[in-house]
Amino acid sequence: MTVTIGMSIDRTGAWAVVSRHARVIAEARVEGSSPAESAAVALERLGMTTRRARALHVAIGPGWSRTKVLTGLPALRAGDLEQLVRENGSRFFIMPVGGGHIAARSTRNGTVGECFDASVVAAVSQGLHGRLPLDIRFVSCASALAALVGDGTVTYTESDATYEMVFAGGRVAAVRTSHPDQARGADDRPRARDAAVGSILVKPADHPYWIVRARPAQVSRRRARVAAALACAAGVIALASPLAASWSQNRLSGMERRSIERAYRTARGMISSLNAVSASLEVIARFERHTPPPTLPLLASLTRALPADASLVALSADSAGLSVVTLSDRAVDVLAALDSCGAIVEPRLAGPIRPELVGGFTLERASFTARWSGRP
């Protein structure tokens, strides 16, 4: 798909754009260089976007061009008319010091003649030579703006000079400059303006208008308000979104909490019951742990173990152990019998063995102690 390159060159530098279907797809601006260098650098900066370009329109700034409507010319074909004007250029224009490059073209409102600074045209042609297979067409920026504006006034600032261009019926009616060195006759009265300026550029193929960009790029009040409103909305969203997320999370948590609260209460009740039952069971278990072995089997095994001639005078048993007092023929036989009793361990004499007269017989009274073995 072919594209068109438009370039504006004036005393401030060069500005080049690539357009396709009346849309700028790339642009490059070079400031403060010579016309040849700025044109070459600008074209180079456009890069690969220019590889399908077939035409290059170069608009020369008002400092290096003159534009006027030519009257009194005979009705000739376009080529002949341009040749006529070029051959009699000094009759139509005050020629620049380095010579003039004359061009003329017919419009609906008459013939428009343009005179460019020949050195600038040569420099630009030389700077662009061989870079692209381009058909270079020069036009004055005033003519370009006239095609776009139709009727009205445009202030064009170039370097330290300001030009006021007056258009009427799609052609240049007057160009006035405020720079004292740029005075060009009766219709060039200085008239500076503070207004923003236009910078031209490219006339796309099959498009009736020139693309013009305002300079400096001022943002309209409405756009600024919209941008401010959008920024405020973005700020509010940025501030509110975490709060909203937290609120949403809390709400979901609350819903889930309500849904499981009943089950949670049931579980808490079960835990409480379990703790109560466990505590009561622990009390019972502790009671059984600290209860001595059953007394009855122990007494039975003890009495079975004692010798037949031994009498049990007293018996005392508690959790610590056992103490018995016996009367027998020989106390050592009782001690041996106690030692053979499986229910007790470590039987020993707890005091002296005293002889005692009972029913005409002399018996030995002895006290013994022992510990429970834990086995019945």
Added chain:
Amino acid sequence: MIRARERAFMLTGGVVVLLVAGSHILRARGAGASDDMGADLARMRGVVASIPMLRDSLRDRRRVWSGVSGRLFAHHSVNGAMADASRYIATAARLSSVEVRSLDVVADSVRHGVVMITLSLTATADIRGVVGLLSRVERGDHLFGIRSIGIAQPSIAQPGSMAEALSVQLKAQTVGLIGNAP
């Protein structure tokens, strides 16, 4: 003197600062509340998830408890449980032909609905009565533990025709269940 434009700028800046600070405070507060709520929710989820396990444990322990609680002296008051326990011992002594000289009952404080009741018995009986009393206490329907027992034969040399009179001192402990069962 501040111009109107500067005043508007300062006012706007102040509002923005207040909004940002307020948002931070609200966010921090919301985050803290959210963390607390999340922790509570996680704890509740864990408790709810353990319900089947709790149900099984509770069923097992209640089964064990139902086997134990029938052997306790259940009453709505400690004094009632003490009276039941002393009545049980006295009945066992009477059925065993044991002559009770004194019977003291002491209870501990109630813990987890359970109270320890200690009975101190002084009695006179023959050897059969002693064996019968011990048998009824230790092998009876209620949970009893013999803490100490003292048996003395005052007159070893008495004739065989006289009735045997053993002096018995018995200290037993049992458990009372106060109030509703757990």
